[in-house]
Amino acid sequence: MKNRLGKWLLSWPPLLYLVLFFLIPTAIMFVAAFRFPGDYGGLAPMYYYEEGKLIWDLTLENFTRLVEEPIYFELFAKSAWYAALTTLICLVMAYPLSWLIARSAKKYRDLLLLLVILPFWSNFLIRIYAWMIILGPQSAFTRAVNWVWTGMGGEPVQLLFTPFAVIVGMVYVHLPFMVLPLYANLEKHDLSLLSAAQDLGANAWQRFWRITWPLSLPGVFAGSALVFIPALGMFAIPDILGGTDSIMIGNLIKQQILDTRDWPFGAVLSIMLTAGVLAIAMLGALIARKGVKRG
Amino acid sequence: MAKAKQSAWLKVSAWVTYLFLYLPLVIVVVFSFNDSKLNAEWVGFTTRWYSQLFANEKMLTAAGNSLLIALAASFLSTVLGTLAGMALHKYKVPFLSFLVLTPIAIPELLTGVSLVIFFVLVNQILGILELGLFTILLSHVAFCIGFVAIVVKARMQGMDESLVEAARDLGATPFQAFRLVTLPVIRPGIIAGALMAFTLSIDDFVITFFTAGAGASTLPLEIYSMIKIAVTPEVNAVSSLLMLLTLVLIVIASRVSPGALRAND
Amino acid sequence: MALLEIRNVVKQFDDFTAVNDVSLSVEAGEFFTLLGPSGCGKTTLLRMLAGFEQPDAGQILLDGQDMSRVPPEKRPVHTVFQNYALFPHMTVRENIAFPLKMAGWAKDKMDAQVDELLEDVRLTEFGKRYPHEMSGGQRQRVAIARALVDRPRLLLLDEPLSALDAKLREEMQLELIKLQKEVGITFVYVTHDQGEALALSHRIAVMSRGQVEQLDIPENIYGNPKNRFVADFIGQCNVLEGTVRAVDGGTMTVDIKGCGEVRTLAVPGVTVGQQGWLALRPEKIKLDKELSDLPDEAYFRGRIHDCLYLGDVTIYIVEVADGVLIEAMLPNNIPGVAKFFDDGDIVEIAWRFDAGSFLTE
Ligand SMILES: Nc1ncnc2c1ncn2[C@@H]1O[C@H](COP(=O)(O)OP(=O)(O)OP(=O)(O)O)[C@@H](O)[C@H]1O
Numbered sequence: 066m067k068n069r070l071g072k073w074l075l076s077w078p079p080l081l082y083l084v085l086f087f088l089i090p091t092a093i094m095f096v097a098a099f100r101f102p103g104d105y106g107g108l109a110p111m112y113y114y115e116e117g118k119l120i121w122d123l124t125l126e127n128f129t130r131l132v133e134e135p136i137y138f139e140l141f142a143k144s145a146w147y148a149a150l151t152t153l154i155c156l157v158m159a160y161p162l163s164w165l166i167a168r169s170a171k172k173y174r175d176l177l178l179l180l181v182i183l184p185f186w187s188n189f190l191i192r193i194y195a196w197m198i199i200l201g202p203q204s205a206f207t208r209a210v211n212w213v214w215t216g217m218g219g220e221p222v223q224l225l226f227t228p229f230a231v232i233v234g235m236v237y238v239h240l241p242f243m244v245l246p247l248y249a250n251l252e253k254h255d256l257s258l259l260s261a262a263q264d265l266g267a268n269a270w271q272r273f274w275r276i277t278w279p280l281s282l283p284g285v286f287a288g289s290a291l292v293f294i295p296a297l298g299m300f301a302i303p304d305i306l307g308g309t310d311s312i313m314i315g316n317l318i319k320q321q322i323l324d325t326r327d328w329p330f331g332a333v334l335s336i337m338l339t340a341g342v343l344a345i346a347m348l349g350a351l352i353a354r355k356g357v358k359r360g
Numbered sequence: 361m362a363k364a365k366q367s368a369w370l371k372v373s374a375w376v377t378y379l380f381l382y383l384p385l386v387i388v389v390v391f392s393f394n395d396s397k398l399n400a401e402w403v404g405f406t407t408r409w410y411s412q413l414f415a416n417e418k419m420l421t422a423a424g425n426s427l428l429i430a431l432a433a434s435f436l437s438t439v440l441g442t443l444a445g446m447a448l449h450k451y452k453v454p455f456l457s458f459l460v461l462t463p464i465a466i467p468e469l470l471t472g473v474s475l476v477i478f479f480v481l482v483n484q485i486l487g488i489l490e491l492g493l494f495t496i497l498l499s500h501v502a503f504c505i506g507f508v509a510i511v512v513k514a515r516m517q518g519m520d521e522s523l524v525e526a527a528r529d530l531g532a533t534p535f536q537a538f539r540l541v542t543l544p545v546i547r548p549g550i551i552a553g554a555l556m557a558f559t560l561s562i563d564d565f566v567i568t569f570f571t572a573g574a575g576a577s578t579l580p581l582e583i584y585s586m587i588k589i590a591v592t593p594e595v596n597a598v599s600s601l602l603m604l605l606t607l608v609l610i611v612i613a614s615r616v617s618p619g620a621l622r623a624n625d
Numbered sequence: 626m627a628l629l630e631i632r633n634v635v636k637q638f639d640d641f642t643a644v645n646d647v648s649l650s651v652e653a654g655e656f657f658t659l660l661g662p663s664g665c666g667k668t669t670l671l672r673m674l675a676g677f678e679q680p681d682a683g684q685i686l687l688d689g690q691d692m693s694r695v696p697p698e699k700r701p702v703h704t705v706f707q708n709y710a711l712f713p714h715m716t717v718r719e720n721i722a723f724p725l726k727m728a729g730w731a732k733d734k735m736d737a738q739v740d741e742l743l744e745d746v747r748l749t750e751f752g753k754r755y756p757h758e759m760s761g762g763q764r765q766r767v768a769i770a771r772a773l774v775d776r777p778r779l780l781l782l783d784e785p786l787s788a789l790d791a792k793l794r795e796e797m798q799l800e801l802i803k804l805q806k807e808v809g810i811t812f813v814y815v816t817h818d819q820g821e822a823l824a825l826s827h828r829i830a831v832m833s834r835g836q837v838e839q840l841d842i843p844e845n846i847y848g849n850p851k852n853r854f855v856a857d858f859i860g861q862c863n864v865l866e867g868t869v870r871a872v873d874g875g876t877m878t879v880d881i882k883g884c885g886e887v888r889t890l891a892v893p894g895v896t897v898g899q900q901g902w903l904a905l906r907p908e909k910i911k912l913d914k915e916l917s918d919l920p921d922e923a924y925f926r927g928r929i930h931d932c933l934y935l936g937d938v939t940i941y942i943v944e945v946a947d948g949v950l951i952e953a954m955l956p957n958n959i960p961g962v963a964k965f966f967d968d969g970d971i972v973e974i975a976w977r978f979d980a981g982s983f984l985t986e
């Protein structure tokens with residue numbers, strides 16, 4: 066009885082807020098996908114009256130448009146590819162770092178970890194902007210790259226406003242999300258397993274591949290999900306660092322919602338993105354559960 | 361021998377990664393003092409970008425807006441998030457847990473899209489919630505609640521259940537036990553959550569970009585338009601100042617956490 | 626009237642019965658112990674006394690008053706938690722003052738009372754420390770001081786010494802006895818350590834699977850276990866299966882399976898032909914190469930099967946018949962000698978007719 070009261074008192078304020086400002090908006094977005102766009106953007110009325118009868122004015126047109134034109138599918142595929150590449154690079158960069166932090170003296174660990182997180186707390190736009198400077202056509206870095214490249218007989222290249230810049234930016238922004246779960250996992254590893262393996266004749270590579278790597282898979286999957294999901298829905302980084310050839314699905318959604326104001330189609334694209342995110346999250350959960358069973 | 365070589369290689373790669381993380385930020389700060397309109401070469405020391413910045417009315421208004429929103433958003437989301445965190449810890453509330461965690465898990469873009477559609481429709485039908493500072497605030501609270509809730513819940517989980525029972529046993533009413541024992545013990549978590557919400561709000565770009573409408577501006581929006589339209593070293597200056605603010609907040613947070621460590625054991 | 630009376634209390638968790646129809650009463654000033662193996666429901670019973678759980682059936686009376694509608698903070702009962710549950714953000718003083726603050730004591734009276742308690746538990750210099758700056762034994766004493774400061778009618782202690790090492794545990798046992806005598810408050814003490822229970826308690830309730838198996842003074846719990854569970858749980862005990870052959874006034878004859886007939890104390894209500902068990906403590910058994918003839922005693926000849934050297938004593942396991950093993954214990958009271966017999970030695974064992982007790986369940 067009392068228990069119920071406490072539960073209710075604690076739960077309802079956040080519950081009410083989130084129903085109002087998260088659940089209902091999301092539901093409206095889903096319904097919007099079945100409506101016609103308004104004459105001046107936004108949404109057309111959902112129903113009208115004809116001779117006193119209520120007529121629903123809904124359509125599947127927005128979905129058929131998505132299916133009929135291959136460029137949308139290609140854009141999704143490209144976004145997934147960018148996100149996957151970002152994830153992979155983050156993993157390769159984060160793994161040795163996480164291992165080193167996890168194996169360093171206890172008193173330094175928090176500091177080393179803090180140093181990874183610290184940039185994450187600085188403004189998102191600033192972090193992207195920093196790469197505009199570094200990759201800009203006049204920058205020392207770009208000139209150095211071109212000096213080497215032309216020296217090898219290539220044509221001078223542009224770095225900013227290319228897919229390369231987008232990937233660099235995405236890796237930079239998401240790297241801490243990979244380090245944290247990896248560190249949390251690697252830190253728990255029982256080092257005597259490695260000694261045992263060495264004792265049984267495994268060399269360094271075998272020890273990594275047969276022991277450390279399989280045991281770290283939960284951390285790898287958690288980190289990958291944390292990087293892949295936001296990367297898939299990214300729009301600011303391609304918007305700022307990318308050119309016309311490196312836009313992602315997020316840019317199209319932003320354009321549909323804010324610029325062309327074709328909300329129904331924007332909603333359809335958002336739903337597709339949501340579905341993609343859900344699929345990844347579910348896949349991650351499935352793998353994680355399998356991992357738990359085996360471990 | 362092999363071991364030493366291996367760890368040397370590891371160390372180098374770690375340093376390179378740290379360099380990768382910090383060099384861009386250092387460059388921004390350095391160029392904020394560079395006496396050149398181009399972010400290309402070091403020319404000479406100046407503070408004129410900072411003075412220009414402080415003369416920039418639009419920028420100052422935007423900064424004021426950001427601060428206001430961040431304060432209000434961190435206050436509201438700390439209250440709501442603390443309630444949610446405690447509810448999630450104490451009871452089985454799967455629906456609440458879904459609502460609290462999903463906005464964190466999905467790309468911000470999706471939250472932005474659904475909120476802008478929602479606000480515009482509500483405005484058309486009811487005439488309230490016109491896009492502006494207030495809708496930005498409402499949106500920020502919606503995604504900050506989850507972060508606060510997670511931190512508070514973690515703190516509650518670290519708290520020994522029997523402390524509350526001990527308080528009750530020694531004569532405290534449920535409310536007294538909450539005020540005198542639970543609240544002080546989880547306070548470091550609440551403060552950490554509040555600081556987190558503050559930084560998330562003052563830094564937020566994506567959701568703000570969608571829910572701001574035409575009139576309202578915040579610091580990140582202002583920075584965005586400067587980056588998009590014309591990169592001037594003023595951006596470097598404002599960026600450096602924002603980094604400084606974040607650093608100060610983190611120092612405050614770490615000052616709070618010795619208490620957190622003490623209450624832990 | 627008893628201070629605490631527990632009447633037919635039942636507590637269920639889903640369909641598992643943690644406490645099953647327990648009735649007992651505790652007198653004022655008593656040191657009362659609930660003893661039993663892990664999971665037998667001791668903590669659950671204690672939590673019902675403190676008010677954290679409600680009985681599903683039965684009543685708990687304190688000073689004759691039904692406690693069922695009284696919340697924990699209104700009961701004149703305090704608990705010493707197993708992990709102490711000291712408030713980490715309060716100093717030792719503040720911790721001890723907590724109950725007084727809740728009761729709205731005046732500042733000067735409160736300070737005096739806290740000082741007194743700090744002195745009682747010998748922590749006068751430690752008032753300003755935080756719990757994490759104290760050792761385990763000191764925290765323990767703070768927890769006890771905090772629970773005693775406003776003189777509750779009843780103090781509940783849930784395995785308060787289990788987190789301490791053996792040496793400290795022994796010290797704290799002595800201190801607890803002393804403290805209880807001084808303050809005169811009734812203790813209900815929970816433990817699964819039988820030695821601790823025997824050493825500390827005025828009376829012991831031995832529990833198993835949610836029920837009280839035997840409630841008695843320590844001497845009787847040890848000397849006259851009521852059933853096989855109690856005999857087995859408390860100390861070492863030989864439990865020999867047998868059948869009653871004859872009942873003769875104060876004594877009776879029991880045919881021990883595989884050994885032969887022995888005389889033992891009669892048990893009221895036992896009839897000829899009844900099956901049962903003879904419970905026999907190893908230290909009550911005489912053992913030697915040759916025992917002088919003792920007409921009043923049970924007497925067997927056997928072979929040493931095994932020896933367990935325990936330091937102060939050695940336990941000899943004697944095979945008296947095919948597969949019937951009896952443990953006997955001899956103190957190692959001769960310097961330099963660890964063991965009086967070797968495996969395979971032929972020995973004689975005997976015990977007085979009143980050394981064992983016949984159990985029917
Ligand atoms: N809240 C609960 N929900 C479900 N089952 C419970 C709960 N509390 C206790 N139990 C069960 O009731 C039984 C008795 O538990 P209790 O804690 O009273 O045992 P105990 O005698 O104190 O044991 P120990 O010596 O290990 O502390 C156990 O089997 C336990 O699993």
Ligand SMILES: [Mg+2]
Pocket residue numbers: 667668669783
């Ligand atoms: Mg217990």
